[in-house]
Amino acid sequence: MPELNLAPQYLCDAAALQECGDAVLFEVSEWGQNAPAFAVRFDNVALAYLNRCAHIPAEMDWQPGKFWDMDKRFIICSVHGALYDPPNGLCVSGPCHGAHLVAIEVREESGQVYWYPSERFQPLF
Ligand code: FES
Numbered sequence: 187m188p189e190l191n192l193a194p195q196y197l198c199d200a201a202a203l204q205e206c207g208d209a210v211l212f213e214v215s216e217w218g219q220n221a222p223a224f225a226v227r228f229d230n231v232a233l234a235y236l237n238r239c240a241h242i243p244a245e246m247d248w249q250p251g252k253f254w255d256m257d258k259r260f261i262i263c264s265v266h267g268a269l270y271d272p273p274n275g276l277c278v279s280g281p282c283h284g285a286h287l288v289a290i291e292v293r294e295e296s297g298q299v300y301w302y303p304s305e306r307f308q309p310l311f
Contacts, residue, residue, distance in 0.1 A: 190303070190305060190308065191303055191308055191309055192302070192303050192304070193303070194293070194295075194300035194301070194302055195300055195301050195302070195303060195309050196298060196299075196300055197210060197212055197225055197234070197292060197298075197299045197300055197301050198210045198225065198298075198299050199297060199298055199299070200232070200294050200297045200298060200299055201297070202299075203225060203226060203227040203232050203299060204227060205227050205228070205229075205230065206226070206227070206228060206254055206258035207226070207227065208251040208252065209224035209225060209226045209247065209251045209252075209253050210224065210225045210226075210251070210299075211223070211224050211237070211250060211251055212224070212225065212234075212301070213310055214236075214290065214301070214303075214307045214308065214309065214310065215307070215308040215309065215310050215311075216236070216306060216307055217306060218308075220310065221236055221237075221238070221307075222236070222237040222238070222245060223235065223236050223237055223290055223301075224237050224247070224251070224253060225292060225299065225301070226253060226254075226261070226272065228272035228273065229272075229273065231273070232292050232293075232294050232299050233272060233273065233275075233289075233292065234289070234290040234291075234292045234301055235261075235275050235287040235288060235289055235290060236287065236288040236290065238287070238288060239263040239265060239266075239268060239282065239287075240268070240270075240277055240282040240285035240286060240287060241263065241265070241266060241268055241277075241280065241281045241282035241285070242265065242266075244263070244265050246261070246262070246263040246264060246265065247264060248262075248264030252264075255269060260272065260278070260279075261275075261287070263280065266280060266281055267279075267280055268280025268281060268282050268283075270287055274286070274289075275287030275288070275289055290302075290307055291304070
């Protein structure tokens with residue numbers, strides 16, 4: 187079994203994540219399979235999730251990097267309109283009500299945003 191890489195992974199500069207702005211898209215290896223992910227900023231906190239609706243495993247952005255509803259209050263899945271609460275990824279409306287987006291740990295440090303690998307999420311090689 188390959189050794190786990192738990193080193194923080196550079197994702198983007200902090201300035202690239204504007205409050206409720208376009209997402210920064212990235213990819214991780216999830217249990218060895220490539221998986222699309224995105225990072226956004228909400229309430230001045232950087233957040234990242236797999237780009238995978240909790241309803242049907244489809245990518246959610248209506249255009250690349252566009253994840254916000256009209257009021258920029260919720261993350262919206264463009265496929266059937268599920269709304270997710272940004273801080274915790276909980277679906278508050280839509281066909282997967284009560285389900286969660288899959289979170290990826292991110293932290294900001296010295297003006298840069300990093301994501302943190304885990305057993306489940308590893309960097310791509
Ligand atoms: S696939 Fe996202 S709401 Fe149905």
